[in-house]
Each structure stands twice: as C-alpha cells, then as structure tokens.
Amino acid sequence: MDAVLDWMHGRSSLLLLTHTRPDGDAFGTLIGLLRLLNADGRWEASAYMSTPVPERYNAILPHDTSLAIGKLPEQRRHDGIVCLDTARADRIDAPNSTHTMPLRIEQCNIDHHPDNSLYGAVNWINPESTATAQMILRLADSLNLAMVPEAATALLFGLVTDCGTFRFQNTSPQALRDAARLIECGGAYHAIVDTLHFRQPYGRLLIQSKLLETADFAYNGRLVYSVLREEDLQGADVSRSIDGVEIACLLQPEDDGVRFSLRARSARYSVGPIARELGGGGHQLAAGARLRGVTVAEARERLVALTRKVFAS
Ligand SMILES: [Mn+2]
Structure with a gap:
C-alpha cells in the first residue's frame, strides 16, 4: 500500500476504472473511491464504465455526475489511472475497446485476485482481502479520507456481494469487522440486503x-x-x-x-x-x-x- 500512497501523492487528477462485466465489488470500489476522493478535494477524480450501474442498484448506488458512462469527457486530463478489482489488463473496462488510452497513462493496480498479473506501474494485491472494497477502506484510513455515508454504502455493497452476504468461506473476522465499521459510518446495510435478496425480479427467479x-x-x-x-x-x-x-x-x-x-x-x-x-x-x-x-x-x-x-x- 505504501507504493500506492506515494503514487497518489504524486498525482492530482485520477481516472478510476474497473473490470468488464462488473460485479458488486467492481461497482462498490469504483463508486466508493470516487466519492471518497471527491468529498476530500485533494484529488480531482472521475470514473468510467462502458455500461451504467443496473437499475436495481439505483437506490443504493445513486448516479454520480463524475462517473462517465460509455464516453469519457474529452477535456479532462488525467495523470493517473486507478484500476480496481481487475486481475488482468485485458479485463479493464477502458474508455475505448482497444485499451490504448489507459496504457498511455500510468496505472495503479489495486486488487485482491490471487492471479493478478501485476500490470500496473504500482501494484497492491492482497489476496487475503475478502473484497477489494476492504482495501479501499484501508487506503481511505491511510489517506485520512472521511468515510462519507455514500462511500460507506458503496464499499459495503462490494464487501457484501463478494462474500455472498457473509455466507461464503471467504467471510473472515476482518470482513465482519470492516462491515461493522462501514455500517457505523452510515453504510446502508439493510437497503443492500433488501436489494440483493428480497427484491428479485420474478423473471430471474423463474430462470433459477x-x-x-x-x-x-x-x-x-x-x-x-x-x-x-x-x-x-x-x-x-x-x-x-x-x-x-x-x-x-x-x-x-x-x-x-x-x-x-x-x-x-x-x-x-x-x-x-x-x-x-x-x-x-x-x-x-x-x-x-x-x-x-x-x-x-x-x-x-x-x-x-x-x-x-x-x-x-
Ligand atoms: Mn472482488
């Protein structure tokens, strides 16, 4: 993490990216870190995804104007890219399909996948982490970023989805402690559980x-x-x-x-x-x-x- 801190301190405008076919941890870390950085103000941060957050998550992950969907605002000049929860460079959901743009700007790779290919200029990989969201919580603490409730909800969403709402074997004591901490910071745990488990579209249940x-x-x-x-x-x-x-x-x-x-x-x-x-x-x-x-x-x-x-x- 120290390398990530140094890398961040040397930069002012960050673009946040995550993986294609994003899952809860991808949405959670992208939106969580975006909110944390923009609430703080030391960095100018924007994020990009090629497709929007699914509608059923709108209540817990409301739209953020600094999250660009499908097209990146031209005028922004970023001096660093933070890749979140993405094991390999070819899985980055980049602003164009050839991935040429991100490769020209230095990347900081933050992930918990054990098979991460270390494609970044700096790489912080922690396979012991249940979710990348917990790593963002650590990062926020080290950078003294205030854990605003919207960010806590986004990170909690990432953590909850990556451990199957605390049912999977990767549910560690630390995952539970971090969840408690995020809930104390205003993370909307009940809304997350409600969305994930008690509001399934009928069609989805039929498919199951x-x-x-x-x-x-x-x-x-x-x-x-x-x-x-x-x-x-x-x-x-x-x-x-x-x-x-x-x-x-x-x-x-x-x-x-x-x-x-x-x-x-x-x-x-x-x-x-x-x-x-x-x-x-x-x-x-x-x-x-x-x-x-x-x-x-x-x-x-x-x-x-x-x-x-x-x-x-
Ligand atoms: Mn993950």
Missing part, C-alpha cells in the same frame, strides 16, 4: 428454477452444471447449495464460444485451476473462463474432464 430443472450431474452428484441461453443474467447460479455438490458450473453459449461460470463449495475442490486451464481466472471458490470456437457439447466435455482432475487430486 429453470436452471435447476435442466441441471446435469456428474461424479455422484459432486459436479452440477446447467446451460443458460438467455442473455444478461449475471449472478445466476446453478446452486452449489444442493446437498452433495462440490462444484457448480453455468455454461453460457455466446456468438463465438461458451462462457463458464464456476463456483466451489470449499477450497478443497477449488475452481480456480479449472478456470485457468480454460484460459480464464478467478478465486478458489468463484472463477470463470471463456472458450472460443467450441460448441456447448464440447464445453461440457472439457468441464467434466477438468473436474475429474480436481476430484482426483
């Missing part, structure tokens, strides 16, 4: 039930997988909460291949190596990959073969 209905099992029920053909269903999950399941995988056909979304019950049978063998990456308990030029049947075969290795180890 369809996933269960069409699920396939292998290895005596230890692997479950399902094919999802509908678009835009991030967070849909073939339930690893099924008794006996160690690994769950969602296969999503795309134009030029298949996307794998993998979840493990415990670190004993980690999905990280499976994702990496498929050319992707992620954590032990949650990982993903995208295989080009394969059919769903071929993707299924690869999955079952790779899972065999994990169960055999």
Whole structure:
C-alpha cells in the first residue's frame, strides 16, 4: 500500500476504472473511491464504465455526475489511472475497446485476485482481502479520507456481494469487522440486503428454477452444471447449495464460444485451476473462463474432464 500512497501523492487528477462485466465489488470500489476522493478535494477524480450501474442498484448506488458512462469527457486530463478489482489488463473496462488510452497513462493496480498479473506501474494485491472494497477502506484510513455515508454504502455493497452476504468461506473476522465499521459510518446495510435478496425480479427467479430443472450431474452428484441461453443474467447460479455438490458450473453459449461460470463449495475442490486451464481466472471458490470456437457439447466435455482432475487430486 505504501507504493500506492506515494503514487497518489504524486498525482492530482485520477481516472478510476474497473473490470468488464462488473460485479458488486467492481461497482462498490469504483463508486466508493470516487466519492471518497471527491468529498476530500485533494484529488480531482472521475470514473468510467462502458455500461451504467443496473437499475436495481439505483437506490443504493445513486448516479454520480463524475462517473462517465460509455464516453469519457474529452477535456479532462488525467495523470493517473486507478484500476480496481481487475486481475488482468485485458479485463479493464477502458474508455475505448482497444485499451490504448489507459496504457498511455500510468496505472495503479489495486486488487485482491490471487492471479493478478501485476500490470500496473504500482501494484497492491492482497489476496487475503475478502473484497477489494476492504482495501479501499484501508487506503481511505491511510489517506485520512472521511468515510462519507455514500462511500460507506458503496464499499459495503462490494464487501457484501463478494462474500455472498457473509455466507461464503471467504467471510473472515476482518470482513465482519470492516462491515461493522462501514455500517457505523452510515453504510446502508439493510437497503443492500433488501436489494440483493428480497427484491428479485420474478423473471430471474423463474430462470433459477429453470436452471435447476435442466441441471446435469456428474461424479455422484459432486459436479452440477446447467446451460443458460438467455442473455444478461449475471449472478445466476446453478446452486452449489444442493446437498452433495462440490462444484457448480453455468455454461453460457455466446456468438463465438461458451462462457463458464464456476463456483466451489470449499477450497478443497477449488475452481480456480479449472478456470485457468480454460484460459480464464478467478478465486478458489468463484472463477470463470471463456472458450472460443467450441460448441456447448464440447464445453461440457472439457468441464467434466477438468473436474475429474480436481476430484482426483
Ligand atoms: Mn472482488
């Protein structure tokens, strides 16, 4: 973190970026840090995402005028880019598709993915962190940034989503302490839980039930997988909460291949190596990959073969 502090003190105008297909920790860290910096005033900060925050999160993550969607205001001249929760440079949700713009400005890489490729000019990677959001909390403390309630809510959202609302095995005592701290600073915990768990669109619940209905099992029920053909269903999950399941995988056909979304019950049978063998990456308990030029049947075969290795180890 010291390298990050030095790097920040040498800069005045920062652009914040996160990864493509952003998840809760991506939204939370991007918006949280943006709010913290702009409330403080020592830095001029803006952020960019190619697509807006999903509408269902509007109540907890209201729009911020310094967050640019789809197009970056031309006149801004940034002297540094902070990349949040993003393991590899090619996963940065950059203001243009070729990623040429960010590469010309120095990057500061803040992330908790163990397979981070250290692409930044400075890299602060803490795999012990349940969420990148906690690292932003540490950073805020070190920079003496006031933890304003909107930032606390955004960071709490990142932390809560990355640990499955304190159900996943990455829920550490520190995660709970940090959550308590963010709630004390005004983080809207009940609104977050309400949004995530008690306001599911009916269509989404129907899809979950369809996933269960069409699920396939292998290895005596230890692997479950399902094919999802509908678009835009991030967070849909073939339930690893099924008794006996160690690994769950969602296969999503795309134009030029298949996307794998993998979840493990415990670190004993980690999905990280499976994702990496498929050319992707992620954590032990949650990982993903995208295989080009394969059919769903071929993707299924690869999955079952790779899972065999994990169960055999
Ligand atoms: Mn994360």
